[in-house]
Amino acid sequence: MINILCPLCSSHLYEGEVCRSCYAPAELIxxxxxxxxxxxxxGVLGPSGVGKTxxxxxxxxxxxxxxxGLNGMARxxxxxxxxxxxxxxxxxxxxxxxxxxxxxxxxxxHCEVSGAKRGQQFDVVTPDVAGEAxxxxxxxxxxxxxxxxxxxxxxxLVVLADIVQVVADxxxxxxxxxxxxxxxxxxxxxxKKRKVDIPVALVFTKADLFEEPIRDPESFAxxxxxxxxxLCESRLQHYKFFCSGVAGxxxxxxxxxxxxxxxPLRVEPxxxxxxxxxxxxxxx
Numbered sequence: 001m002i003n004i005l006c007p008l009c010s011s012h013l014y015e016g017e018v019c020r021s022c023y024a025p026a027e028l029i030x031x032x033x034x035x036x037x038x039x040x041x042x043g044v045l046g047p048s049g050v051g052k053t054x055x056x057x058x059x060x061x062x063x064x065x066x067x068x069g070l071n072g073m074a075r076x077x078x079x080x081x082x083x084x085x086x087x088x089x090x091x092x093x094x095x096x097x098x099x100x101x102x103x104x105x106x107x108x109x110h111c112e113v114s115g116a117k118r119g120q121q122f123d124v125v126t127p128d129v130a131g132e133a134x135x136x137x138x139x140x141x142x143x144x145x146x147x148x149x150x151x152x153x154x155x156x157l158v159v160l161a162d163i164v165q166v167v168a169d170x171x172x173x174x175x176x177x178x179x180x181x182x183x184x185x186x187x188x189x190x191x192k193k194r195k196v197d198i199p200v201a202l203v204f205t206k207a208d209l210f211e212e213p214i215r216d217p218e219s220f221a222x223x224x225x226x227x228x229x230x231l232c233e234s235r236l237q238h239y240k241f242f243c244s245g246v247a248g249x250x251x252x253x254x255x256x257x258x259x260x261x262x263x264p265l266r267v268e269p270x271x272x273x274x275x276x277x278x279x280x281x282x283x284x
Contacts (some may be wrong), residue, residue, distance in 0.1 A: 037125035047161030048131030057086025068273035199282035201275035208245030244271030
């Protein structure tokens with residue numbers, strides 16, 4: 001058997017095997033190895049319940065249709081699994097189930113993204129990581145090799161935050177994003193103490209639950225998450241705030257116990273492609 005290196009965490013493994021360190025599936029490893037040159041990774045991370053599965057699935061759907069001047073191509077069938085599961089869920093007017101905590105149960109995505117200009121290209125390579133796993137790694141660095149390897153390897157990063165919780169529930173979402181950026185800064189530190197130079201898109205999800213559209217995400221961030229905005233100013237060379245939503249109309253079901261469930265009544269994605277179009281212009 002041929003001994004190879006995992007493209008994500010650089011662990012040794014045999015060809016055709018799942019990486020036992022970061023749980024990258026064999027199909028992902030093979031699809032990356034098939035590229036003529038090593039791809040540039042873009043990761044998508046956020047806390048539990050932020051809507052990451054919905055965001056990733058809708059991103060793949062829009063990229064596959066060439067929306068917003070970007071075209072995406074799944075590198076192998078496994079990358080279509082998350083895309084398919086989201087579309088089937090939305091067709092049944094429900095949001096997908098919560099991502100399991102176990103790394104070996106995460107769905108992985110490898111999508112080649114290209115822009116209109118020659119040379120504009122990167123790969124979205126990311127597992128649908130459970131927010132609890134990200135939080136565990138931030139609290140205890142080196143405890144989760146998948147999360148650490150992804151953040152250490154990425155050429156650009158998307159950080160998701162639930163806009164409803166940002167407004168209603170204090171600083172939980174803001175502090176998560178700040179901790180993630182501080183972790184990124186620590187992982188990428190150099191002797192010259194420069195700012196982190198990879199582009200970071202900060203996306204407020206679930207903007208579709210607001211009655212009034214937020215036309216200026218940066219002003220919203222300054223007003224509602226000032227500590228996060230200040231940290232971005234001091235630590236990041238290239239960053240930008242965005243707002244995203246998937247449902248044009250959302251209903252609410254309440255069961256006998258009073259448990260509420262949100263129901264997507266109409267699919268109307270916005271703010272999904274824009275962060276990636278911006279990152280495309282920032283990548284060298």
